[in-house]
Amino acid sequence: MTEDAAGRPLRADARRNRARVLEAAETVLARDGLSASMRAVAEEAGVGLGTIYRHFPTQEALYQAIIADRLRKLVTEGETLLAAGDIARAFFGFLTRIVEVSAEKRTLSDALTGAGVDVKDGTSDIARDMRALIETMLTRAQREGAVRDDLRMPELLALLAAACTAVERGQWQAHVAPRALAVLFDGFRPRVRRDVPEGEQGAHPEP
């Protein structure tokens, strides 16, 4: 990304400013989430508005560049976890990391459900990789009995996105987030068959 659209190398100041814009956007997105304004980015970068638009045709392009980058890093992390061997640790650890990064960067939840993501942008490719990785982990975790068999991707992603959104919006205070996640993850685990012969679990009074 140090080249012109026509292959010419960028001028030194242009390259410098491009980096500044990216770094500033990173900071501002972490502070304000996806509602961060272009003016806030410009100010943080110490740069004019026109400079931003010279490098990124639109706000969405700029933000997606950063989100895609974060997704990419996460996927790399996830692959490392997966390679480590312990699938239960990888599965739950990865989900935890996703929520953690959401909390720090306030910018991931939409990418998980694919909300408002177009088919041809760069985000959707890496988002697909992300989902594929999660699915791999899910399948293997189920095969090894660490996760209930009837958990499917749609509800897994729905719950994950919900957690990320809540965290991004500050609805999960830092000290309750781990407890909430623990409860959520327990719902992912296989239920152990009770001695009770009939009826759905948890729907009976009298201990």
Added chain:
Amino acid sequence: MTEDAAGRPLRADARRNRARVLEAAETVLARDGLSASMRAVAEEAGVGLGTIYRHFPTQEALYQAIIADRLRKLVTEGETLLAAGDIARAFFGFLTRIVEVSAEKRTLSDALTGAGVDVKDGTSDIARDMRALIETMLTRAQREGAVRDDLRMPELLALLAAACTAVERGQWQAHVAPRALAVLFDGFRPRVRRDVPEGEQGAHPEP
């Protein structure tokens, strides 16, 4: 609410318009969520902007009036459920209803966590009632063994708010919502002690 601030009865057209505004706001909030604009409400009500501001000093006042009303109806529903006797059914049924209403009305999630709710507004009173009712249900459900003992209000509300937010933002498609909720609720239920003597559950390979 058919009276002046000074106790005088409202003029007929004023009373009529007030009702129209409330109904329109209901509709528009259900359609657009909390980002609904005052102009949209005015248009839906067939009324001028000034008319809205005559009855509600601010956008927040109007929206909180409606949210408080929805919370009030929900609390009534919840009390009925509680009185029915089956605490497990009441607890999980009530939580389900809250999420359902969130989906229809797109306007509850903030009220649950108390996000941006001031101390002296009308919403916070009923929101407190709501939380108290949930806590009553939680405690009784735990006493009867339908819910795990270590589930506390903060994480319960955090998870509930997350589900509501996700649903309001359309991140939970209608057909996955029940499955996601079922998984979430399973996390609320008591874990049955495994025959395995040591180690954390779900962290072991080999089925």
Added chain:
DNA sequence: CACCATACGGAACACTTGTTCCGGATGTCA
């Protein structure tokens, strides 16, 4: 019916947002 406090409508204001545009500055290369 006539009066007037009450209520209405919507233009106008102040502000924020994303985006465009262009005169002027600046890096690069002969």
Added chain:
DNA sequence: TGACATCCGGAACAAGTGTTCCGTATGGTG
């Protein structure tokens, strides 16, 4: 160093927001 393509800054534009204001209309009353 000079020349010029490249790049920068920020004013300006268009669209949206919540809110205020005031001339006009109207329901209730004597």
